[in-house]
Amino acid sequence: METQEICIRTARLTDADAIAEITHQYAENGIMLKRAPENIIENIRNFFVAEVGGRVVGCCAISFFTLHLAEIRTLAVCERFKRMGVGSMLVEKAETILREEGVADAFVLTLAPRFFETLGYRSVSKEMFPQKIWRDCTNCPKLMSCDEIAMIKQLRQGG
Template identity: 75%
Template sequence: MTSEKDILVRTARLLDADAIGSITARYADEGLMLKRSPESIIENIRNFFVAEIGGKVVGCCAISFFTLHLAEIRTLAVCDGFRQQGVGARLVEKAEAILREEGVQNAFVLTLAPQFFSRQGYVAVEKELFPQKIWRDCTTCPKLMYCDEVAMQKAL
């Protein structure tokens, strides 16, 4: 069992792109998130955070800004052997801390794990509150017409 003090969360570096791609590909293969191309990960690397345990990247998440006061926490994924050990919570905490530093007042997620985000203080809301997200990302999603994700929001 991993202790939370063993988890190092940091801003991703270019050399982390392959690890991020591997972790997220497993979730995409299970239909739990959209596949991210290596180019997309590299292009957005400064918006990613990674969690390391013993020098190994075991989780990731990213932030995406929509307005001066609204941002999304996205692409949260943790390696199988490290789930339920606080890795995801630590990644969300880091993302929220950065958003607060930037002056963002509200964070949102679209998730298939509402119980996890509820424990982090998020509340379910209507997806229509985020038209920017829908127009930017959802229109190219194969699940557009039958989206099963839950929109959740948290005041920072």
């Protein structure tokens, strides 16, 4: 495969189907919850995509919880483009936007803690994020047996 440039950009409505397709593969494998296409469309301005040769090959989203705390979520990369730095580039883009918004801390719930450790995240208790549990986790089929690891990264001082 010849090397093509990876472009990270804010998602557009026309990317919703590609995001749904990529995240569907992760949901089928039990790695993330399934997201309805209308949910992706409703939240499209919170998504970033990785594009190679005009094709969306990865995505992630941000979700704000307080003025100082946000989640990086829905990180997914097409199998063919894994281990090429796409996931790291998506997380870095999300962190840049969060810093611009004045967010002090970013958190993730993940099944890939080693990946996030390489990006400066550290494991913490899920109980640190009651807002997340109230808003998103109460309808999750894994609520009582959640296997995700909570991790946090300080983006700026004084949050």
